[in-house]
Amino acid sequence: MAAAAALCLGRAPRPPRPLVVILGATGTGKSALALQLGLRLGGEIVSADSMQVYKGLDIITNKVSPQEQRLCRHHMISFVDPLVSNYTVVDFRDKAVPLISYIFARDKIPIVVGGTNYYIESLLWKVLINTKVLDRKVELEQLDSAELHRRLSRVDPEMAAKLHPHDKRKVARSLQVFEETGIPHSEILHQQQQEEGGGPLGGPLKYPHSCILWLHADQAALDARLDRRVDDMVAAGLLEELRDFHRRYNQEKVAENRWVSSHILSAPPSGALHCCTGDGCDPLPLLLQAGLPAWNLPVHWIQGIPRVPRQ
Template structure:
């Protein structure tokens, strides 16, 4: 939502809603800027938070992308732009340049300068590998070493540096998965009714059509990676150049893709909350309060009233009337362990991911297949041995 444009697809707060409460960091980055990063977001947001505190107000971070929220809560990011003298919007972006390399070559380069970080990152995770390589190139210090320095600071932990705002709390709006899926599908339908297609056509014509014609479209950076734009790529580039029947099919394909990717993203967000907030090791983790939103008819009773009570308690320095969510975590769990499943020809990063992989249908299928082959091999070997053995009384001479 930091980018100008695509108000419907990014579900921005309406101007009417913004007049009820002052909002920040909405629609201020040009759509053609492709290298606005989480570091840029953090720097601007932290300054705004300080400004809000100075006016004796309480900042409320609403979202959204949990990685960006995490960047505000903990010291987990590394700023290389000052050292590289690069501002948002500058054409040259070393990370983007590195991402153009082959995954194998990119990972090989990182292995040479920061083997510890290379061992923690999946070779196919080009973004993270490129970022670690960029950190080394622009600071001269291995990414892993900088992370160790953050973790060793007072209040730091396995996932990064100390908590920035000690008196924070997290309100997690949680819904039954079936209900959430239904709402998300309806949300897409509501977007279409609100003029989504007109918005996409206009944005494509103004910012993307020329790139497509020159075969340089990029759906991996900036606003172009937004959920809902790339899903309609085929429809937008073929509209007016194909039969009405084909256009309708491409439109329906885009709508279904948007619904699926939206539901998938919601699942990833919930997984992030559980793994990065609720199971985050160390004492410096804000309490997370779960608010059940499955029944919208009971919104005031289940959500609004308890949320206000929790926030009011924090303001007054009292214990909230409800308990935060507690989830057990393994203090010995290694989120960056590196394993290779030779059976499936896959690299697995993380203890929990490895455990999940060994229980997956794909792995169990390959395991069952290998055992069958091994059993068949043993049977053939046994038959071969018995077939070539001499029988009593048989002349074995030539």
């Protein structure tokens, strides 16, 4: 309609608005770039982060601040209860795709940003297969890894060869696809790729006018930036956030007898928790443990420990 009106007035129709996608490793500046583009282009930001969909833990998942959200509208952040264990990429896609259409309908530019690539892939390409029995995948994941992989090997050897036997989530997903459709998962993916506009990454692009920005950073600069980020997280109240999360959610899981015993951590043998920062080791695993209030241990920060070289 707008294009026809423009032609009647003698103006060239405006090109369709693009879908902007920003991805890259943690710490490369995705959120900052998305905010700048959103402000300059009049866009709205759609988060594609599998951890930021959950309520709480704003610091450790590095969510954008309330001030930043007021500068530019953000979507798909903090709307899933952390006790929900069956939120999937299909759920994400089914909520995000109509949202993107809504943003386009208001003549704005959707800016998808996040570090969960398979969430982004679900928006860009026709790659997902809808399944009907919501609890079947959970049931399959209860099987032994070797048995689960053997079952997949019998019905879809190509997909089984691609998946690690211990990747129960993906193995169970492929087995569920076969159980519900009678067609091997790998064959369905090949069919999608062979559709017009399809390719190695999946079926046709959902949004033909896409601008994809993949951010990179020098490794030394990235290491320094992430070290500073951890320090900033601690200063912003990371330990308090983790303790509060444990009180509100983990204790509720215990009360409902849904606590997974493998997730229960025992206290360290020493009387204090030693963390290192600066050029030293990554303190996040220890910080997570420190969130368990039963420990109530003092935290000592050790500066200047040489970083272990990456293998």
